Amino acid sequence: MLRPLVRRAARAFSTAPAASLRPAFLSSRLNVFVSHEADPINGNVIAKEIRQEIRQDVFAFQQRCGRFPGLAVLLIGERKDSQTYVRMKQKACDEVGITSSTHLFSDRVDEETILDCINDLNHDSSVDGILVQLPLPSHLNEKLIIASCSKTKDVDGLHPANVGQVLLEGSNAGFVPCTPRGCIELIKRSGCSIEGKHAVVLGRSNIVGKPVSLLLQAENATVTMCHSRTIDLPSIVRSADIVVAAIGKPNFVKGDWIKPGATVIDVGINVVDDPTRKCGYRLVGDVDFNEVRNVAGALTPVPGGVGPMTIAMLLSNTLKSAEASVKRQTKAKHAC
Numbered sequence: 001m002l003r004p005l006v007r008r009a010a011r012a013f014s015t016a017p018a019a020s021l022r023p024a025f026l027s028s029r030l031n032v033f034v035s036h037e038a039d040p041i042n043g044n045v046i047a048k049e050i051r052q053e054i055r056q057d058v059f060a061f062q063q064r065c066g067r068f069p070g071l072a073v074l075l076i077g078e079r080k081d082s083q084t085y086v087r088m089k090q091k092a093c094d095e096v097g098i099t100s101s102t103h104l105f106s107d108r109v110d111e112e113t114i115l116d117c118i119n120d121l122n123h124d125s126s127v128d129g130i131l132v133q134l135p136l137p138s139h140l141n142e143k144l145i146i147a148s149c150s151k152t153k154d155v156d157g158l159h160p161a162n163v164g165q166v167l168l169e170g171s172n173a174g175f176v177p178c179t180p181r182g183c184i185e186l187i188k189r190s191g192c193s194i195e196g197k198h199a200v201v202l203g204r205s206n207i208v209g210k211p212v213s214l215l216l217q218a219e220n221a222t223v224t225m226c227h228s229r230t231i232d233l234p235s236i237v238r239s240a241d242i243v244v245a246a247i248g249k250p251n252f253v254k255g256d257w258i259k260p261g262a263t264v265i266d267v268g269i270n271v272v273d274d275p276t277r278k279c280g281y282r283l284v285g286d287v288d289f290n291e292v293r294n295v296a297g298a299l300t301p302v303p304g305g306v307g308p309m310t311i312a313m314l315l316s317n318t319l320k321s322a323e324a325s326v327k328r329q330t331k332a333k334h335a336c
């Protein structure tokens with residue numbers, strides 16, 4: 001039976017060595033495989049703790065600087081999932097005291113209108129962060145639109161200058177993309193040290209696979225990046241101490257691919273039919289949770305794993321941007 005996530009969550013915060021370090025093992029005396037259920041890494045609980053920390057820092061910022069940090073989100077088109085994520089971002093901003101505005105556009109909007117809006121936001125001193133919700137309708141040039149956001153307000157960390165910074169600086173970069181940063185936080189807070197470990201990343205997207213590989217490498221993991229053309233994926237995954245799955249295929253990673261005791265981070269959010277539910281569907285990750293939980297040392301669920309961390313990291317990046325903006329203004333004042 002699945003252990004309740006909330007009951008197990010305390011372990012994620014504990015500074016004591018987590019049970020995630022206690023792998024499934026072959027008992028030397030009995031020489032039998034002792035089955036072990038993975039520690040669920042509770043992203044909801046960890047993200048809530050982070051939001052509480054951010055809320056305190058936001059109010060301290062307001063006391064010091066006389067204003068709240070501001071985030072502007074552009075939502076283009078009618079995708080239900082994007083609408084949900086943008087609503088979640090607004091709610092999280094409200095909770096921590098970040099001022100948020102949402103700019104809605106029809107899915108037939110022309111590129112010029114989007115670029116004009118971004119240009120206005122680039123010059124609006126009450127806006128510290130600009131985020132363009134992805135994916136975009138296919139007629140829009142995603143690269144151009146992202147690159148048109150000021151790199152000093154790119155709280156998604158997707159502007160080419162910020163992508164380059166992650167390559168050069170790892171987690172010390174100005175804006176680290178939210179989902180990859182959330183993955184690293186979850187690994188660390190689950191009690192798993194990254195240094196010296198073999199990390200296998202499934203997927204090579206710009207938004208997750210590539211940056212999370214760089215961050216893991218910067219934390220001194222030995223990283224193998226796998227993708228749709230990788231030969232014999234299961235045997236590579238089997239050699240991993242840490243697996244990050246971001247391949248976009250429901251229940252793709254199976255239990256017998258996992259080294260006993262490994263830490264498994266599931267980035268996938270896939271919708272599958274479920275006639276037993278009123279809504280007719282449910283969300284599953286890229287990892288076959290029911291199989292992998294019997295082998296892994298620690299495992300993120302979907303929902304309630306990486307997703308909530310993405311939003312917590314966005315709030316953190318927005319506050320960071322506001323602080324950097326105030327620093328730049330103070331420096332410019334003193335230079336006069």
Ligand SMILES: Nc1nc2c(c(=O)[nH]1)N[C@@H](CN(C=O)c1ccc(C(=O)N[C@@H](CCC(=O)O)C(=O)O)cc1)CN2
Binds near residue numbers: 088134156283303305
């Ligand atoms: N500009 C961006 N676009 C997109 C990003 C991004 O980081 N920047 N990431 C994803 C979507 N996303 C945020 O935008 C996101 C996805 C999922 C969640 C989340 O918390 N999911 C919940 C389940 C929610 C549900 O019930 O539907 C969970 O996993 O528990 C947050 C943010 C693509 N686009």
Ligand SMILES: [Mg+2]
Binds near residue numbers: 203204205227228247
């Ligand atoms: Mg891929």
